[in-house]
Amino acid sequence: MVRVGIDVGGTGIQVGVLDQKNRILAEESIPTNTSIPFSEQIHQLATCIFTAVASAGVKMDRVESVGAGIPGIANMSTGVIIKCPNMGWYHVPFRGELQKYFQVPILIDNDANVAALAESVAGVSAGTSSSVFITIGTGIGSGIILNGKIWSGFHGIGSELGHVILDLDGVPCSCGNHGCLERYCSATALIRMGREAVQNCPESLILKSVSGNPDRINARTVIDAAREKDPVAVEVYDRYIQYLSQAIANVVNLIDPEIIVLGGGVSKAGDFLLDAIRKTFPKYVLYDDQPMPDIRLAVLGPEAGIIGAAMLS
């Protein structure tokens, strides 16, 4: 038997066919197209799934489930996607529409939850009973695994670490509030801090590495300049590490999972990020002289989405 995992994203939809050992047998993708009706989008997705299953060399009756990770929230019991802004989906009957093509269980969950599940079963947090996965990219996503299962709250609106308030009356957030954690800890935040810092320090390596054009500064620009010990970049990076450490300590002080996993674009900084975080976050933990969660980097990469989606049950 095989399971199908779908990773729904703003630019493309990935489909994977996985065997019982969570190995990817085949992968296909289609570009995201929000200009066509929802039923047509699902028709294209179904076609993509048929192609992927065929590529895997298995027959459709060997597919036991179809799971999807979405950048939004869904009602698990009805299979309706409540809100998925990147796709322009609001209250769409995802399961109902896909069920027209596949008469197997169709599961939906948030993409960060699904990545958290993938890492906790087949990735860096495999073997742990509890973990929190934090994906650091344009925003901050998070997935909570407790007793081996995704915890997204009683009403399904939890696990939104990015919008936990970290700074009263702080930086305005796209959600309408102020001081949300992702305004300080995302790649977007690091870029903003980098751009602000070079305004008064045009001699910084950050600016030199982008030929003097601040619009071209990205997270990697800042991180690479900090690695090179550029003073401006080091100051920005240290402050960013402080914010991210405070966010991680908040997770420890409240949830205290066995392990915390960092994924997403910024986590590509590898040990340069990990060493700094491991050194800094304990000072913000209340019981800082006690055993506390280990911090690790995600290992499954972008495929965590399809792997975790296929694991949904």
Added chain:
Amino acid sequence: MVRVGIDVGGTGIQVGVLDQKNRILAEESIPTNTSIPFSEQIHQLATCIFTAVASAGVKMDRVESVGAGIPGIANMSTGVIIKCPNMGWYHVPFRGELQKYFQVPILIDNDANVAALAESVAGVSAGTSSSVFITIGTGIGSGIILNGKIWSGFHGIGSELGHVILDLDGVPCSCGNHGCLERYCSATALIRMGREAVQNCPESLILKSVSGNPDRINARTVIDAAREKDPVAVEVYDRYIQYLSQAIANVVNLIDPEIIVLGGGVSKAGDFLLDAIRKTFPKYVLYDDQPMPDIRLAVLGPEAGIIGAAMLS
């Protein structure tokens, strides 16, 4: 069969004997005495338990367990209390010492966790599968119940909502960090805000009600003056409600329990508190158009400590 519940506090230790239906059959207490050796403290506690069990009219062989809620943290598997500053207890063998008197299971947990358990079994959150109990007093305590069980983290250092950072570089906290949530949401915080506000507004009802002595301002002084629509008190109270709402929204955005229970001194403000919180916190919740946790007031009062301790297993 009966169970013994112990509520360890900085001024006194309460002991209760409970029947199978969580009814208190007898209660006894001793004053906290930190000037005598630990073994002597436990001897006094054991004597108090013997007295309470006798008062309940049951024989010692009918006691099936002894549970204790402590203002600190313990290692559940060894029964050692790791840190309990109010009692001056650091790495003391609580279970080992008490086991000399009672050959039944002896359980220990944090006092806020224990109160959360009591409310979730026999109080306002009875029948729910998940709840977060927030006790608002000198500090902020919290207990998390997930799937009917206390969740205090993998390492036992979680569920410390009071020390989640709410304000980067904010008000200094006794824990050594800055901007901890309890610096904004505790009774102590409300008192501080009240005292600060009257400095420039000596005509405030807050000050009149304490005969002009700001040292006598307490949480109730401020709340009562706000009820009376004193402009200074209303401004302080509204800001306090905003902070507490942001703290509650943080719990919703991250954990999203079925219900959130407010206890402790400030919760005695009753509907005046509840109505304001219910109106304010949803605006800080990311998915504010979805069903979200109901906020309720604790109903068990100070006896939640012994009731919940007796429920430990």
